Amino acid sequence: MSRPTGPDAHRAHGTHRAPSTPSTAGAPSTAITNIGVLITNDPSLGPGPLGPVRDAAVVIEGDRIVWTGTSSRAPATDSHYDAGGGAVVPGFVDSHSHLLFAGDRTAEFHARMSGRPYTAGGIRTTVAATRRATDAELSANLAAFLREMLRQGTTTVETKSGYGLTVADEARALRIATEHTEEVTYLGAHVVPPEHAASPEDYVALVTGPMLDACAPYARWIDVFCERGAFDAGQARAVLAAGRARGLRPRVHANQLGPGPGVRLAVEAGARSADHCTHLTDADVDALAQGGTVATLLPGCEFSTRAPYPDARRLLDAGAVVALASDCNPGSSFTSSMPFCVAVAVREMGMTPDEALWSATAGGAAALDRTDVGRLAPGARADLVLLDAPSPVHLAYRPGVPLVAAVWRRGRRELQDRI
Numbered sequence: 001m002s003r004p005t006g007p008d009a010h011r012a013h014g015t016h017r018a019p020s021t022p023s024t025a026g027a028p029s030t031a032i033t034n035i036g037v038l039i040t041n042d043p044s045l046g047p048g049p050l051g052p053v054r055d056a057a058v059v060i061e062g063d064r065i066v067w068t069g070t071s072s073r074a075p076a077t078d079s080h081y082d083a084g085g086g087a088v089v090p091g092f093v094d095s096h097s098h099l100l101f102a103g104d105r106t107a108e109f110h111a112r113m114s115g116r117p118y119t120a121g122g123i124r125t126t127v128a129a130t131r132r133a134t135d136a137e138l139s140a141n142l143a144a145f146l147r148e149m150l151r152q153g154t155t156t157v158e159t160k161s162g163y164g165l166t167v168a169d170e171a172r173a174l175r176i177a178t179e180h181t182e183e184v185t186y187l188g189a190h191v192v193p194p195e196h197a198a199s200p201e202d203y204v205a206l207v208t209g210p211m212l213d214a215c216a217p218y219a220r221w222i223d224v225f226c227e228r229g230a231f232d233a234g235q236a237r238a239v240l241a242a243g244r245a246r247g248l249r250p251r252v253h254a255n256q257l258g259p260g261p262g263v264r265l266a267v268e269a270g271a272r273s274a275d276h277c278t279h280l281t282d283a284d285v286d287a288l289a290q291g292g293t294v295a296t297l298l299p300g301c302e303f304s305t306r307a308p309y310p311d312a313r314r315l316l317d318a319g320a321v322v323a324l325a326s327d328c329n330p331g332s333s334f335t336s337s338m339p340f341c342v343a344v345a346v347r348e349m350g351m352t353p354d355e356a357l358w359s360a361t362a363g364g365a366a367a368l369d370r371t372d373v374g375r376l377a378p379g380a381r382a383d384l385v386l387l388d389a390p391s392p393v394h395l396a397y398r399p400g401v402p403l404v405a406a407v408w409r410r411g412r413r414e415l416q417d418r419i
């Protein structure tokens with residue numbers, strides 16, 4: 001349905017125009033017109049949090065959006081693209097993934113889903129394969145996942161270390177990550193590696209000392225898996241404090257497998273996001289609602305492990321900010337699909353289709369403390385997804401269907417028309 005055309009003759013009647021910035025001045029302009037409904041996530045542009053505009057157009061200059069409004073009023077541009085009446089949404093912001101790894105865990109998943117006990121290595125399998133991989137292999141794996149995500153409409157991706165667990169292996173994972181994405185998280189405190197099993201405190205000293213020294217230059221964030229069997233509250237607090245002292249911002253894997261101190265620790269530490277939030281007390285919910293820490297929910301994880309889902313409705317009703325992310329990793333959630341996460345969140349977690357879409361775009365941006373992505377308004381980065389659907393509700397209404405028709409990232413159309 002979608003087709004690009006050459007330079008057009010639209011006349012300028014623009015409203016909502018942002019002044020050109022150095023990055024856009026003089027860049028060719030493109031109008032995406034005939035958008036059935038444009039989701040801006042800007043309440044000043046349309047009703048409610050999604051800020052929808054019907055019969056809309058978007059004008060891109062360079063890597064930025066410079067105009068949004070009704071299609072008939074789109075200003076003159078150098079070229080234009082007919083959206084064919086499809087819905088356009090902000091590119092998904094996947095604020096939680098683990099993509100620096102080698103190998104996979106097909107056998108483990110197969111056994112778990114076949115009702116058989118699985119006693120082989122689990123995460124240790126991935127750590128061993130990752131340590132054996134070359135830099136080129138890790139980089140190629142990451143690039144392939146990012147491409148897979150882009151095809152499904154994800155234009156901003158956070159990813160973490162955590163499968164190296166030595167100074168050199170963690171640092172190289174982060175260095176490789178910086179070559180592919182700007183949202184990089186140091187997760188040396190993922191699990192205690194086998195060689196430190198007898199002395200977890202020594203491993204915490206490594207994570208907060210030499211490993212942090214080697215990793216801090218490459219990372220924006222520091223994360224810790226605060227859970228029974230991983231790191232306790234005291235250890236997690238030490239990891240976050242050490243990271244903060246080196247200029248890294250905290251985020252926490254919290255309350256995934258059972259109740260625990262992770263969420264309150266995240267709020268106390270001023271973490272931007274507490275991730276998983278599956279087992280929460282009322283005090284945890286209140287802390288998230290009042291503390292300004294985003295609750296990032298990862299439904300692919302519960303789906304893939306047959307675990308109970310987090311209660312998004314409870315968090316939303318309490319006033320918490322909720323993000324959705326994939327948690328893409330080879331063990332507990334090997335999906336890279338944000339549309340899948342939206343569908344599961346609506347079906348299983350009490351979110352409305354509008355809330356789930358917001359959480360997968362603007363919510364992810366909030367979890368990464370970003371205001372340039374997750375919304376489509378003048379001044380925002382031109383990261384857009386055209387759907388083969390008249391409404392973004394189809395993301396949940398038509399689960400598993402490849403609805404992404406075209407993706408623009410930083411103003412560039414990345415995917416060609418499918419047919």
Ligand SMILES: [Zn+2]
Nearest residue numbers: 096098253327
């Ligand atoms: Zn995770």
